[in-house]
Amino acid sequence: MSEKKHLTLAAAVLALATLLSRCAGLIRDVVIAAFFGAGYGADAFFMAFTLPNLLRRFFAEGSLTAAFVPTFSAVRQQQGEAQAHHVACQCWGLLLLVMALVTAVGILLAPLVVPLVAAGFGTVAGKLELTVRLTQLMFPYLFFVSLLALVTGILNVYGHYFVPALSPVMLNAAMILAALLFSSRMAVPIEALAWGVVVGGLLQLGMSLPLLRRYGVRLRPGWDWRNPAVVRITRLMLPGVVGVAIYQINVVVTRLLSSFLAEGSLSYLYYSQRLFEFPQGIFVVSIAQAVLPSLSRHAVADDRSALLDDLRYGLSLILLITLPAAAGLLLCAKPLFSLLFMQGAFDVRAVHQTALALMAYAPGLVFVGLSRVLVPVFYARQNTRTPVWISFWTLLVNAIAGLLLMRGYGHVGLALALTLSALFNALALGWVLRRQLGPLGLRPLFWLGVKASGAAAGMACVVFWLLQQGDWPAGQTWRNGLVLLGAVGSGGLAYLLLCRLLGVALVRDLGMLLRRRRPAGR
Structure with a gap:
């Protein structure tokens, strides 16, 4: 199987599994919004989840991976399975x-x-204490x-x-069941969600761990740490931890600043970021995760040409997917929140405020996507220091822009600051990589x-016209659902057709790859 075909199929498998888990996550957020809205308890929960989630990125998905x-790929390739x-x-x-x-x-x-990290909560009676309690309850999730x-x-x-990417379904299911079955039975209803997070983390691990036996891997704790x-x-992780820490501090800074804004601001940012992360998790993370093992193999073999070829292919996929996705989020922000979230404690005002934040986040999808493919090139070459410095400057851009923009635009200004910092991060990574390679x-x-x-742009015109046929203040109606579904489906078809008419060869090549055919000239 060719390298491009392998990368595409791996990304497709990851995207499918992530799509299923993200759909479960969307249902989870709809349930949370209906039960807890965007206010006191929801603000406390989302802030409390910040620390364990932050450290998860430090020790898990970012630096550890x-x-x-x-390193594991290199040991397996050079020293064999037993040593790996x-x-x-x-x-x-x-x-x-x-x-x-x-x-x-x-x-x-x-x-x-x-x-x-939640200094602003101290002005509301009991809110800071609730946030501390929820943080303590959820910390075992990190383990x-x-x-x-x-x-x-x-x-x-x-x-x-597939299965590891699907495992977040267990977390989402545990949180949904906790809200539905136990929140009404607890003295502090929002604590049910915290318990759901811990149980969900345990179920995620239990879902993936048995699969190692299929490959002859039996994990028994070893203590030969001088290997x-x-x-x-460990040495590669240390700067990686700092780099991920700086990136996640961006999120903490945003939430810290939002704690000084009107009540509900943190929840508006959370809900909008969750929808922003929907296409990011399905496509961007899947492509980045699929390309890292391949880049690592080429780096070990010192094959610069193949490494750059995979880089260009990954960046091409990112652009092809994130440009229409960003345009879709921008146009569909209000319809999405109106149709999916407007019920129970989540009212028209919450729909409007979260939609504004999502519109500010949307352009950043392209820049985040480019960064997520550029960074693995540094990691594959076992250079984790450079992304750290770039992340540090990105943090400063986000903090300064956030302080300036929140004064006039509130939580929307904080979302826009993250978009600007994502643009800076992508440009800096590309510039440094060119200097090195x-x-x-x-x-x-x-x-x-x-x-x-x-x-x-052509797709956006089609989507915009179709969305005018909906009555979005009416919220959850069958008509609105059909209009939104039709707009998304028609927009996708229009985009693919226009790409073919404009001669975007990658669209044709992807179809051939996914049909297990080798595209001509590759």
């Missing part, structure tokens, strides 16, 4: 110990740390998902993507972007 996958399994066991033992300590410390220090990240990295190296591969992973051969990518933008 970026350090482990290239040995390294996995040593990492498992080290991770068990470290995450148990981090979880315990997090629970103990929550009363000291939470007031720092389970960090172990899951290691399992996922091993499975990805062996070419298994060269383990030392290399030389010319990247991105001219065809520029013309692909021009053509895809033209197709997305």
